[in-house]
Amino acid sequence: MLMKPQEHILIIGAGLCGCLMALRLAQRGYTITLVEKRPDLRLSSIDAGRSINLALSDRGLKALSMAGLKEKALAISLPMGGRMIHQKEQTSFYSPYSGNPKNAINSISRPGLNALLLDALDAEQNVSLHFNAPCINLDLQTNTAGFKKDTSDKQSGDDAASFHITADVIFGCDGAGSVVRKTLEKIADFDFSLEWLSHGYKELSIAPGDDGDFQLRADALHIWPRGQDMIIALPNLDRSFTVTLFMGHQTQPYGFDHLTQPSQIHDYFKTQYPELLDLIPDLLDQYQNNPTGPLGTIKCGPWHWQGKAVIMGDAAHAIVPFYGQGMNASFEDVLVFDQLMDQGFDQWEDLLAAFSKKRKPDADAIANLALDNFYEMKEHTADAIFQKKRSIEVKLEQERPEAYQSKYSMVTFNPELSYHQAMTRGRAQDQAIVSLLKEHELSESLDLDQQLMLIKKRTHEILGSDQN
Numbered sequence: 514m515l516m517k518p519q520e521h522i523l524i525i526g527a528g529l530c531g532c533l534m535a536l537r538l539a540q541r542g543y544t545i546t547l548v549e550k551r552p553d554l555r556l557s558s559i560d561a562g563r564s565i566n567l568a569l570s571d572r573g574l575k576a577l578s579m580a581g582l583k584e585k586a587l588a589i590s591l592p593m594g595g596r597m598i599h600q601k602e603q604t605s606f607y608s609p610y611s612g613n614p615k616n617a618i619n620s621i622s623r624p625g626l627n628a629l630l631l632d633a634l635d636a637e638q639n640v641s642l643h644f645n646a647p648c649i650n651l652d653l654q655t656n657t658a659g660f661k662k663d664t665s666d667k668q669s670g671d672d673a674a675s676f677h678i679t680a681d682v683i684f685g686c687d688g689a690g691s692v693v694r695k696t697l698e699k700i701a702d703f704d705f706s707l708e709w710l711s712h713g714y715k716e717l718s719i720a721p722g723d724d725g726d727f728q729l730r731a732d733a734l735h736i737w738p739r740g741q742d743m744i745i746a747l748p749n750l751d752r753s754f755t756v757t758l759f760m761g762h763q764t765q766p767y768g769f770d771h772l773t774q775p776s777q778i779h780d781y782f783k784t785q786y787p788e789l790l791d792l793i794p795d796l797l798d799q800y801q802n803n804p805t806g807p808l809g810t811i812k813c814g815p816w817h818w819q820g821k822a823v824i825m826g827d828a829a830h831a832i833v834p835f836y837g838q839g840m841n842a843s844f845e846d847v848l849v850f851d852q853l854m855d856q857g858f859d860q861w862e863d864l865l866a867a868f869s870k871k872r873k874p875d876a877d878a879i880a881n882l883a884l885d886n887f888y889e890m891k892e893h894t895a896d897a898i899f900q901k902k903r904s905i906e907v908k909l910e911q912e913r914p915e916a917y918q919s920k921y922s923m924v925t926f927n928p929e930l931s932y933h934q935a936m937t938r939g940r941a942q943d944q945a946i947v948s949l950l951k952e953h954e955l956s957e958s959l960d961l962d963q964q965l966m967l968i969k970k971r972t973h974e975i976l977g978s979d980q981n
């Protein structure tokens with residue numbers, strides 16, 4: 514079967530990945546049906562407890578650019594050039610993400626970005642969108658998906674309780690709990706693992722101050738690292754901040770499972786995050802009323818079945834959020850898929866297999882990097898070696914941008930490198946700098962080029978020994 518634009522593609526899940534994939538395939542002329550289990554978020558308020566804002570960076574922007582949406586996305590974002598580290602009982606300090614002042618990650622509203630994508634889909638003739646219709650089953654033999662229609666849905670005026678859609682190819686972009694992936698799981702040679710993190714998350718909010726302005730600097734991602742747990746805050750266009758507390762479920766003395774009484778909650782914040790008690794006057798209410806979400810890593814494969822179904826985005830590789838890359842990786846899936854479409858595949862089967870094969874090592878790499886960053890952010894961002902390492906890296910990126918990029922920059926600001934390349938080089942480089950610092954080899958008395966040479970040499974040795 515030749516891949517023809519008139520073929521009918523069914524995409525399940527109109528979240529970030531599903532919408533961008535739908536848009537790109539529609540732009541290529543395919544006939545698209547996109548089905549979403551939730552209501553149209555442009556017409557109803559979003560669920561509490563789903564992360565409200567996200568850090569959008571270069572990989573995601575590159576994919577949005579392919580669909581003509583980069584500038585529109587940036588117009589509803591706030592750039593964050595670095596981390597503001599709030600240490601316990603010490604002065605806070607700012608640490609740039611990169612030595613290149615142009616590099617920033619961008620705080621963007623999840624519903625705002627999703628709405629931007631849905632609006633772009635509305636403008637395409639060949640897309641049909643359905644909301645309030647969860648996919649409940651999938652028959653891979655006939656390529657038919659079954660949907661349950663929420664009959665209370667006033668938006669569609671459709672009274673049918675259920676319906677089926679048959680398509681040439683089905684894309685599962687239905688997030689971490691993917692029904693499409695669960696169908697693939699029943700196939701004999703499908704590998705699947707889900708590793709829950711010890712920590713969950715809860716979102717809180719810092720309202721604008723009495724003067725209507727931001728209560729913290731708005732060009733930074735704020736972090737309160739506390740070893741066992743941590744809080745981060747990202748700015749919103751309405752001058753509020755979305756605050757996320759990452760805490761163990763069962764950790765003692767502070768964990769979500771036992772931190773339930775008002776006096777305990779108050780004591781916890783007073784001991785660990787006193788600043789936030791002042792910034793969030795209704796913190797207790799927010800803590801008690803906002804849900805706690807779980808965090809986990811899903812690795813699986815192959816992501817496709819014959820030429821008929823494929824999963825992408827969180828459905829294929831849900832990761833913990835500590836590199837701010839889950840959405841970026843999901844958007845990059847679409848970019849990689851799109852680039853493969855230009856390579857002249859005649860059969861969907863070959864294209865889907867090529868996508869799964871090419872992308873899986875990168876998905877595994879960013880999953881591992883995100884777990885590394887969990888420990889780095891909560892434990893190391895405030896420690897002396899980490900700070901020394903960052904200051905050397907920032908200087909090198911400022912003064913020798915052609916010769917040096919930190920691991921963070923390779924992952925976040927260099928979409929030309931794959932996640933896997935960024936992980937391999939970045940980890941070796943980190944190990945090199947930390948070991949040189951611990952051995953007092955990287956001293957201030959050396960000039961920058963000598964420092965660079967030492968780091969490169971040690972990195973090379975580490976990479977060489979890894980390959981043996």
Ligand SMILES: Cc1cc2nc3c(=O)[nH]c(=O)nc-3n(C[C@H](O)[C@H](O)[C@H](O)COP(=O)(O)OP(=O)(O)OC[C@H]3O[C@@H](n4cnc5c(N)ncnc54)[C@H](O)[C@@H]3O)c2cc1C
Pocket residue numbers: 525526527528529530531548549550551564566567568569646647648649686687688689690691692714757825826827828834836837838839840841842843
């Ligand atoms: C606390 C937190 C913070 C995060 N911060 C960042 C960040 O800063 N930067 C970043 O890049 N990433 C971040 N992420 C990750 C990011 O949210 C995800 O990677 C991204 O949302 C994945 O997009 P997706 O479209 O694959 O999945 P989802 O966003 O989960 O979308 C899936 C869609 O499918 C729909 N759906 C589900 N089941 C069905 C069904 N059966 N039938 C029909 N529709 C269905 C859902 O309703 C949803 O609309 C964060 C995640 C969390 C939890």
